[in-house]
Amino acid sequence: MHFSSWLSQLCKSLSRPIGRTTQPIWVSLSRNLVLRSQRKIPEFSSFVARTNTCGELRPSHLGQEVTLCGWIQYRRQNVFLVLRDCHGLVQVIIPQDESAASVKKILCEAPLESVVQISGTVISRPPGQENPKMPTGAIEIKVKTAELLNSSKKLPFEIKDFVKKTEALRLQYRYLDLRSAQMQYNLRLRSQMVMKMREYLCNLHGFVDVETPTLFKRTPGGAKEFLVPSREPGKFYSLPQSPQQFKQLLMIGGLDRYFQVARCYRDEGSRPDRQPEFTQIDIEMSFVDQTGIRNLIEGLLQYSWPSDKDPVVIPFPSMTFAEALASYGTDKPDTRFGMKITDVSEVFRNTESEFLQDALSKPQGTIKAICVQEGAKHLKRKEIESIRKCATDHFNQEVLPIFLKANSNWNSRAARLLVEEQRLELTRIMEAQEDDVVFLTAGEHGKTCSLLGKLRLECADLLEGRGVVLRDPTRFSFLWVVDFPLFLPKEDNPSELESAHHPFTAPHPSDRHLLYTAPEKVRSQHYDLVLNGNEIGGGSIRIHDAELQRYILSTLLKEDVTLLSHLLQALDYGAPPHGGIALGLDRLMCLVTGASSIRDVIAFPKSFRGHDLMSNAPDSVPAEELKPYHIQVSWPTDSEAEKSSLNHSYHPES
Amino acid sequence: MHFSSWLSQLCKSLSRPIGRTTQPIWVSLSRNLVLRSQRKIPEFSSFVARTNTCGELRPSHLGQEVTLCGWIQYRRQNVFLVLRDCHGLVQVIIPQDESAASVKKILCEAPLESVVQISGTVISRPPGQENPKMPTGAIEIKVKTAELLNSSKKLPFEIKDFVKKTEALRLQYRYLDLRSAQMQYNLRLRSQMVMKMREYLCNLHGFVDVETPTLFKRTPGGAKEFLVPSREPGKFYSLPQSPQQFKQLLMIGGLDRYFQVARCYRDEGSRPDRQPEFTQIDIEMSFVDQTGIRNLIEGLLQYSWPSDKDPVVIPFPSMTFAEALASYGTDKPDTRFGMKITDVSEVFRNTESEFLQDALSKPQGTIKAICVQEGAKHLKRKEIESIRKCATDHFNQEVLPIFLKANSNWNSRAARLLVEEQRLELTRIMEAQEDDVVFLTAGEHGKTCSLLGKLRLECADLLEGRGVVLRDPTRFSFLWVVDFPLFLPKEDNPSELESAHHPFTAPHPSDRHLLYTAPEKVRSQHYDLVLNGNEIGGGSIRIHDAELQRYILSTLLKEDVTLLSHLLQALDYGAPPHGGIALGLDRLMCLVTGASSIRDVIAFPKSFRGHDLMSNAPDSVPAEELKPYHIQVSWPTDSEAEKSSLNHSYHPES
Incomplete structure (x- = not known):
């Protein structure tokens, strides 16, 4: 050349x-x-x-x-x-x-x-x-x-972006991969953006950067916490999933405004695009309400936003959890494009279809639809069939595609169920035009919403595959989601409650009376920050009333409060009202840089099985080095080992 | 009231x-x-x-x-x-x-x-x-x-500085202790000073803040590393003592200028004024020499120094390790006051004392002394006896106190050994005056220096107890100590060598040829930063030559290089010359704030037995939570447990 x-x-x-x-x-x-x-x-x-x-x-x-x-x-x-x-x-x-x-x-x-x-x-x-x-x-x-x-x-690969290499090779020779323009850009931008955040918090708004311990004790339900054996037999530290307790204790300690770029740990085994250690911008303030935190974060992101991107427009729009679920089928809507879920129950209220009538008669029964613009032009029959199959397989739900043609010459089973008037009404409600496709489904509210939310994203993928730009990569669409439920039924025992987020979240002031009568209906003062369909942060106003905190932990959640006795006691001694938030820095940087994985914004990430492919961590340790910690390895039996190796084979390394 | x-x-x-x-x-x-x-x-x-x-x-x-x-x-x-x-x-x-x-x-x-x-x-x-x-x-x-x-x-203690409470009580109710003016000041100053350091590094000098993993693998000789069991049987992560390997790999990755306010971990069991997790300002640069790093750090401290203290004067003085040992008996001299160790061998060269002649005739045999100004006025006979006893007990050395009175009317056994001429010469060399006390000892160079270095600090304590101001608390006396030995004889096997600091330290260019002939004589490119007699930082120019690094690790240190194969391989692929430093932030803040312990500049410190007295970490963990990590507790036998509890009773909690 x-x-x-x-x-x-x-x-x-x-x-x-x-x-x-x-x-x-x-x-x-x-x-x-x-x-x-x-x-x-x-x-x-x-x-x-x-x-x-x-x-x-x-x-x-x-x-x-x-x-x-x-x-x-x-x-x-x-x-x-x-x-x-x-x-x-x-x-x-x-x-x-x-x-x-x-x-x-x-x-x-x-x-x-x-x-x-x-x-x-x-x-x-x-x-x-x-x-x-x-x-x-x-x-x-x-x-x-x-x-x-x-x-x-001679290098194992060339330092040129157009020379493609597998991610495993890049991770094995991470020190060479870091020489690439892309990794240099990602890491430098991360450093610059965090520095701007610090300037905003520390220099402009008087926050105190406080380092909190990572050798801590286990928290109730902390099954995902890494353990660190101590030199005392049977005693372990835990690596915390967040500085939640410490930041609340700092408020009780009068620190007033805390932040930390905090290392957190979560042992989730093998989950793609998660890291066993990750970083959050952790913030807590006294004497603040939801509006205060939201204003703070909007200012923070606007101030720290890279100058080579379009400026962040504030305030961010806000949506209740119920609205997000109803319109987007998820608590983290990608609001860069429409294709919203629409309730069309009324159109079908008087249909003769037994199936639809049956769906509507059940508790929370609805008929819902999304409209894919020019879907008839872009979607292939095979793709529509695969969408329907996915709905049946994963949601046990029937989805009907309705093709709109000129003069409502509808090409669908559903069309047969409707009289002309209903057809016009459906077209009107869905704002449907010729060549659009409407996907319709009937069933319980939450389930139909979740299904259509998933189809919405799948259709977006398919349309973008055909060159339709739905999700502009240069656009950053922030959204607050608020008014989450405080509790959810436990997955393994739906008659009991668990915290939707964590047990320190304050109830919504308007719902506080329901705590004693219908706790499952209580909304919380939790808020999530969503960017382009990804949750990049979440926080809440916390409970500062010791009695309320005890009632929720002991009576409603039936937790062992001894593990939290220090926090409960602290609330007794003049805890100020307080609240905070944590932004997931890795995810945020991934979206800002347009990286395809959070591993591309982390200098030395682990593979999704938690391995460091460069140094080969985790590694074996000689038995005598375990002795001071009073532990020994329980080697699995042959059959267990086999099972485990089979499990691993489902997850080939990156 | x-x-x-x-x-x-x-x-x-x-x-x-x-x-x-x-x-x-x-x-x-x-x-x-x-x-x-x-x-x-x-x-x-x-x-x-x-x-x-x-x-x-x-x-x-x-x-x-x-x-x-x-x-x-x-x-x-x-x-x-x-x-x-x-x-x-x-x-x-x-x-x-x-x-x-x-x-x-x-x-x-x-x-x-x-x-x-x-x-x-x-x-x-x-x-x-x-x-x-x-x-x-x-x-x-x-x-x-x-x-x-x-x-x-009602609080367990009042939030007033004049209300004294035990440290154990303060740590148990840390969230209340944080409300004190002292803790508020310490934590806020720490945050502000670190922020200024970041501005200097990031905004003024283009450093990149890179987060490195804390779940890593064990390093050779890393016996003080905490272990973190993984979900793979027998495989453990280690919590690193510093990001040493990562920062070198970042230089090889072309990051050019790295810094991190890095959390580090060291399991030292029960050592007073140490913490199992601590923070260092971690820095590494490519294409730099010792002078470059020193200039950088001097600028950093000057820029970030609190405005309510006297400004930092730069450049800091510098001293070789040999000079520090000879004049102060330590590698971290407190240069706020004199009382330097003086070699007086020549004065006694022709003495008739068999004891002194004997000492001088041995290899590295010397006679050394320190002069305590107005010691005769301030030191009590009992104290001098206790100094002499300490020398005998801990150093197996005889120390002779010499009291100077007008007309050299000396009140000492040593005086009897000297003729008038020698007396005058000793007085001249020591710059001694009436009412001063000279402490004299004879023996091997290093041993006499260490002993007198210790006595020097003890005498300073004693004099300050009498109201003499030797170490002005408002004065900050920085010092570089350089030209350390690269290797030391192993404590348990003096015929073998170990690294004086760590095996990545580059040899002094003038001594490189000695690596192959007399490695024990090689000086290193390591440097320590000392403040008021405390080591607050250390670093070195690193080895960037793969062959030299292999020779030192395998041939000289006889380390298992497989644990470091990734680093050795990285050096093969175009590693730039590089060097760096780490400042101990906790110790530095302790000195800046004048706190009596590093626990007073940390929000949630551990007691010196590694306990969190507030939350009671480390804590027991149910056996089923150990299962996913394939470990079980090896409970000590009764006799072991008794021994261990006896050991603990020597270290009452804070």
């Missing part, structure tokens, strides 16, 4: 949207750098051997003597090479004259990805050889001296 | 130096607040019910209608009360007229430490009733409305 065409391909790949990011990455890194370097802040070359970074050089540097340190990314015909550092690429001219033979030798013999330090002059590229797609494409470096800092063996 | 005298006592206690802090704490909190509140940044009352904080109110607020939320700290004769929030105290006038009966009832009946919200007007105190020692002492609040937000039970 010719050098110019290689460079052009490289630049194209760097400018190509990666994941859902539409910004060329080195360009974005580089632009930031140059904007800032006019003020020389930050100083990326303070304290070190180089005078400049490779990526920052521009025509304004012409004639300057510079010293650069970086990796040899590419070399062509022993005349040019491309040097890469953390901020980008620059073209270097290898000297050809006799007097510079030693410099030439170093630069020509060093294997690719070797580390070199060069000094030279920034010069213009010859006319016609500029590369406008490369941020440093107007200049090149005429080298005077060169030093090989470290030679490299 | 009369109200005015109570207030005056309260203010005195708030203005009193606590630990080594000389700043009145609420005053300092308050002053910061007011300076900033002129710009209204940070806004401490954004998003919440109050309009102002109690502590910020000044005559400039006169006439303003304010809403305050806080704790009832004190009440007098149902006329005044003092309301406290996170920023200080304010005096509130309880209305006495009939029309405000309900407000009066609330404010008079609420128990102390109850939480109330009040609204009212800021008014001047009547002439003569101002309290100049109280930051809000010129004003008071005329209340109009009041609401009881939460009532408090």
